[in-house]
Every structure is written in structure tokens, then in C-alpha cells.
Amino acid sequence: EVQLVESGGGLVQPGGSLRLSCDVSGFSFRNYWMNWVRQAPGKGLEWVANIKQDGSEKYYVDSLKGRFTISRDNAKNSLYLQMNSLRAEDTAVYYCARENNWHRNLDFWGQGTLVTVSS
Amino acid sequence: QSALTQPRSVSASPGQSVTISCTGTSSDVGGYNYVSWYQQNPGKAPKLMIYDVSERPSGVPDRFSGSKSGNTASLTISGLQAEDEADYYCHSYAGSYTYVFGTGTKVTVL
Numbered sequence: 001e002v003q004l005v006e007s008g009g010g011l012v013q014p015g016g017s018l019r020l021s022c023d024v025s026g027f028s029f030r031n032y033w034m035n036w037v038r039q040a041p042g043k044g045l046e047w048v049a050n051i052k053q054d055g056s057e058k059y060y061v062d063s064l065k066g067r068f069t070i071s072r073d074n075a076k077n078s079l080y081l082q083m084n085s086l087r088a089e090d091t092a093v094y095y096c097a098r099e100n101n102w103h104r105n106l107d108f109w110g111q112g113t114l115v116t117v118s119s
Numbered sequence: 120q121s122a123l124t125q126p127r128s129v130s131a132s133p134g135q136s137v138t139i140s141c142t143g144t145s146s147d148v149g150g151y152n153y154v155s156w157y158q159q160n161p162g163k164a165p166k167l168m169i170y171d172v173s174e175r176p177s178g179v180p181d182r183f184s185g186s187k188s189g190n191t192a193s194l195t196i197s198g199l200q201a202e203d204e205a206d207y208y209c210h211s212y213a214g215s216y217t218y219v220f221g222t223g224t225k226v227t228v229l
Contacts, residue, residue, distance in 0.1 A: 035218075037165075044122065044223040045157070045165065045208050050216065059216045062120050095164055103171050104212045105155035109164040 002026040002108045004096050009113030016086050016117070022079040022096030022110055030054075030074040033099035035106055036081045038092040046092075049081070050099060086117045123148060123209055123221035130227035131199050139224045141192040141209030147219055149190035153212035156185060156194045160205045168207075169194060196226065204228045 008020040022034070036048040049060045049070040058070050069082040079096050093114050097106035124142040131137045141148065141156075148154055154172045157165035167176055169185040172192060182197045192211070196203050209221035 037220075045159075045210075045220040046122075047210075047218040047220055050218070052216075057216065061217070100170070103155075103174075104151075104153040104218075105167055105170040105210065106157075106165075107167050107170075107176070109166075111164055 002098070004098065004108060004110035006094065006096050006110045006113035009094065009115045011116045011118065012086055013119050014087060014117055017082070017084045018086065018115060020081040020083070020094055020096075020113060020115070022081075024077050024079070024096075024098070027098070027108075029072075029077040031101075033101060034070075034072060034079045035097045035099050036068075036070060036079075037095045037097055037106070037109075038090075039095070039112075040089070040092040043092075048094070051079070083115070086115075088117050091115060091117045120213060120217065120219055123211060123219055125207075125209060125221040125224045127222075128225040128227060130229055132229045133199055133201060135199050136195060136197045137199060137226060138196075139194045139207055139209075139226070141194070141211075141221045143190050143192075143211055143219070145190060147211040147213040148187065148192050148209075150214065151212045152187070154185065154187060154192040155210045156183075157208045157210060158203075158205045159208065165208065199226075199228055201228050 035050040093112040098108040100107045156169040159165045173185040
């Protein structure tokens with residue numbers, strides 16, 4: 001069974017940093033692109049970033065470039081999102097999702113982890 | 120990377136059909152046949168319902184169908200059922216390994 005489990009969310013002050021993790025099981029992690037998607041409270045989904053199978057290529061939504069960094073550890077079957085200089089508008093549920101390499105969709109999702117940026 | 124445009128809400132009675140539009144540009148929806156649709160229930164993760172414009176993953180009822188014309192993709196739910204009440208999001212490849220979601224549509228079963 002494919003499983004993706006996010007962790008690392010919580011309350012952080014504006015300007016602070018947080019690192020999210022996504023532990024996966026049930027499929028060969030090293031063979032898939034992986035993504036982060038976020039959803040602010042009561043709002044829609046926003047694609048955040050993705051990373052190639054070997055970590056050699058990373059892409060971001062323009063509005064977040066420079067503050068967020070996606071990474072992965074294929075030996076640990078884990079995906080990460082380092083978030084710096086956090087702002088109130090970064091408050092959201094953050095989902096990790098597997099990207100179907102052949103059809104460019106997000107076929108499996110985690111349950112999400114809530115990040116709240118507030119003083 | 121502007122969000123794709125969807126109607127805020129649509130509604131219909133059980134057994135009827137609803138169609139949700141998703142309008143983008145030639146740089147995303149119109150440029151690639153990589154449009155997918157996701158169903159999201161309150162407090163839950165999104166679920167893939169349609170991919171490659173019109174393909175259904177295993178287990179998705181055939182009352183869900185997708186299409187595309189130019190820069191606009193559409194999701195149609197035929198024979199609407201109470202369990203279909205949820206939020207729906209379109210998603211498109213936007214080139215250079217980036218993606219964009221739609222603004223989301225709430226489907227209400229009257």
C-alpha cells in the first residue's frame with residue numbers, strides 16, 4: 001500500500017524557519033518525481049515545488065523561489081521542504097504528493113501537515 | 120504561473136449532470152494534454168479523478184469524464200450522487216517541469 005506521511009508542521013513566528021518531512025512507503029521512492037502542494041485555510045490548492053528522482057533538478061512556484069528549498073533522501077525514502085523567512089501568508093496545510101512520471105499528475109497524496117505562522 | 124480559472128460553485132439535483140470548466144492559457148491547459156482533476160472532501164487530501172484530460176484511474180466511477188477544447192478543460196459528473204458533493208480542482212502541466220492548479224469549484228448536490 002502506498003503511504004505518504006508528512007510531519008514537522010506547527011506554530012512558528014514570522015521570519016522563522018521550519019523543515020517539513022514526508023516519509024513514504026509502498027513504492028520505489030527513488031523512481032519518482034515528488035511534489036509539495038499547499039492549501040491555505042479555506043483556500044485552494046497551490047503547487048509549491050517538485051524534485052527529480054535523483055534530486056538533480058528542482059522547480060518552484062515563482063512566488064516562493066529563494067525562501068523554500070525542496071530536497072530528498074532516497075536512502076531514507078524521505079522528502080523534505082525547508083521553509084525560511086516564513087510569513088503569515090505561508091500558513092497552510094502542506095501536502096507531499098507523488099508525481100506520475102508518465103502522465104504528469106499527482107497520483108498519491110499524504111494527509112498533510114499544518115504550518116501556522118503567527119506571533 | 121497564474122491559477123487556472125474555475126467557477127466558484129455549481130449545483131444540481133441527484134441524477135442530473137454538472138460540468139466544471141477550467142480556463143488557462145496556451146502555456147498550460149492549451150499547450151499540453153496533461154490536465155488532471157482532483158476531488159477534495161473537507162479535511163481530506165485531494166484524490167485524483169481524471170488525468171491526461173480524459174483518462175480515469177482505476178476505481179473512479181465512469182460518471183466522471185473529462186474533455187478539453189483550446190485553453191479550457193472541463194470535468195463532467197453525470198448521474199450526480201450525494202457522495203459527489205466536494206471541492207474539485209483542475210491541475211495542468213505548465214511547461215519547464217512546473218504545474219498550476221485551478222481556483223477550485225464547490226459541487227453541491229441539491
